[in-house]
Amino acid sequence: MRILIADDDPQIVRALRITLSAQGYDVVTAADGAQAIATAVDRRPDIYLLDLGMPALDGLDVIHAIRGWSDAPILVVSGRTGSGDKVDALDAGADDYVTKPFAVDELLARIRALTRRAPQQEPDPxxxxxxxxxxxxxxxxxxxxxxxxxxxxxxxxxxxxxxxxxxxxxxxxxxxxxxxxxxxxxxxxxxxxxxxxxxxxxxxxxxxxxxxxxxxxxxxxxxxxxxx
Missing domain, CATH: 1.10.10.10 (Winged helix-like DNA-binding domain superfamily/Winged helix DNA-binding domain)
Incomplete structure (x- = not known):
């Protein structure tokens, strides 16, 4: 199962890539919002892990763009802790929201929960x-x-x-x-x-x-x- 990690913090991206790869996930990454959309169109991930405060395009813009053509689960992983930010992300189409810093075990559990809800990929017609x-x-x-x-x-x-x-x-x-x-x-x-x-x-x-x-x-x- 392929996961796209979109975050402009290289340390978080590296840590998540190592952790998720060890769990058997196929991990692709993006350093800003525009790259996240381009990678999504090209690689068709099954699950998205998105930061909100990215350069080029804000995370909310990325969610809106993804929801234009994909129903794949979106997990927001953000340092924004306000309830308004969470509401905006969920209203835009995100499926779950985790604030930084996060516990790895909890993050993995949330990803597993989203994995069970991820649409099964079928051959493109x-x-x-x-x-x-x-x-x-x-x-x-x-x-x-x-x-x-x-x-x-x-x-x-x-x-x-x-x-x-x-x-x-x-x-x-x-x-x-x-x-x-x-x-x-x-x-x-x-x-x-x-x-x-x-x-x-x-x-x-x-x-x-x-x-x-x-x-x-x-x-x-x-x-x-x-x-x-």
């Missing part, structure tokens, strides 16, 4: 959008044309955007969630930039880009992937 097939394992997109399979090339950003929507089929994904996940919280107002990438995806994937069937806009809110 191949999603069909009409004559377009998206393979989330191979990270490839193809279309059948006249009996021949042709590859559709996506940029890394187009793939990230499509993957977020594919992992939330039929559900509204807000513009803020997408912008924070891909570009960071400093770009939450760059909705024009997001519309550009949605338009590019529609040109590549939709039968009629002017009248989208799969990549739908929810006016003023965000986007939804509609499957057949």
């Amino acid at each position: 191949v999603v069909e959008l009409g004559d377009v097939s998206v393979d989330l394992v191979a990270r490839s997109v193809t279309r059948v044309v006249d009996g021949r399979t042709e590859r559709i090339r996506l940029t890394p950003t187009e793939w990230q955007l499509l993957e977020i929507l594919l992992r939330n089929p039929g559900r509204l994904v807000t513009r803020q969630t997408i912008l924070t996940t891909i570009w960071g919280s400093e770009h939450v107002s760059d909705t024009g930039y997001l519309r550009l990438y949605i338009s590019q995806l529609r040109r590549k994937l939709e039968p009629d880009p002017a009248h989208p069937r799969y990549l739908l806009t929810e006016a003023g809110m965000g986007y939804r992937l509609q499957l057949d």
